Amino acid sequence: EAGVVQSPRYKIIEKKQPVAFWCNPISGHNTLYWYRQNLGQGPELLIRYENEEAVDDSQLPKDRFSAERLKGVDSTLKIQPAELGDSAVYLCASSLGGTRKNYGYTFGSGTRLTVV
Amino acid sequence: QKEVEQNSGPLSVPEGAIASLNCTYSDRGSQSFFWYRQYSGKSPELIMFIYSNGDKEDGRFTAQLNKASQYVSLLIRDSQPSDSATYLCAFSSGSARQLTFGSGTQLTVLP
Numbered sequence: 002e003a004g005v006v007q008s009p010r011y012k013i014i015e016k017k018q019p020v021a022f023w024c025n026p027i028s029g030h031n032t033l034y035w036y037r038q039n040l041g042q043g044p045e046l047l048i049r050y051e052n053e054e055a056v057d058d059s060q061l062p063k064d065r066f067s068a069e070r071l072k073g074v075d076s077t078l079k080i081q082p083a084e085l086g087d088s089a090v091y092l093c094a095s096s097l098g099g100t101r102k103n104y105g106y107t108f109g110s111g112t113r114l115t116v117v
Numbered sequence: 118q119k120e121v122e123q124n125s126g127p128l129s130v131p132e133g134a135i136a137s138l139n140c141t142y143s144d145r146g147s148q149s150f151f152w153y154r155q156y157s158g159k160s161p162e163l164i165m166f167i168y169s170n171g172d173k174e175d176g177r178f179t180a181q182l183n184k185a186s187q188y189v190s191l192l193i194r195d196s197q198p199s200d201s202a203t204y205l206c207a208f209s210s211g212s213a214r215q216l217t218f219g220s221g222t223q224l225t226v227l228p
Contacts, residue, residue, distance in 0.1 A: 032214060034215060041125075041220070041221075042220050042221075043121075043205050043207070043218030043219050043220050043221055044161065044205075044218050045218070046215055046216075046217070049214075049215050057215065090160075092160055092161075096214070105149075105151045105153075105163040105166045105207075105216070106163075106216070107163070108160040108161050108162070109160060110159070110160050111160045
């Protein structure tokens with residue numbers, strides 16, 4: 002079974018430029034998450050999708066960040082324009098969802114973004 | 118107060134010793150607790166989860182949960198150099214199926 006696939010692995014852009022990250026979750030996983038992890042910190046949730054619906058985007062900086070999950074499978078996270086403070090690792094994760102208590106999810110390899 | 122508090126370390130233990138990692142949380146509605154391991158430059162990987170008070174063992178790993186005291190711990194027996202990593206504690210609460218992470222504890226197992 003393929004894991005969560007993210008691309009690109011690394012991205013270096015100049016500030017004010019746009020950037021997009023792509024995520025393909027594990028097949029059958031209805032729930033998809035985007036997290037941001039700063040150096041030396043734990044991951045912080047940006048947005049959670051249940052199928053194609055964004056059910057929690059309260060931590061997403063909506064002035065510059067946007068996300069979509071068309072058809073409830075792949076997802077794209079976009080930043081426009083990027084700022085220096087956006088430099089971080091962007092992690093995508095997926096889980097089966099449902100009411101089970103163990104919904105510890107599987108992370109993708111992440112995209113390391115450097116804004117210069 | 119942060120929702121999840123972890124000692125950032127670094128924590129160093131000799132090979133073969135027991136490593137003890139601790140985590141406290143502030144949300145009494147927290148239901149499930151997870152431990153993730155993250156190697157440098159890699160993404161977090163799930164080690165264990167626990168949602169009932171007491172101990173849960175899986176190989177060399179034991180998770181302990183005390184909801185009354187609001188802490189969860191991870192014990193690693195017979196620590197190996199390959200256990201050297203950052204260990205992240207996470208919890209979920211209420212109906213939200215999403216995890217809140219601590220900042221992690223960096224563990225180094227010395228050969």
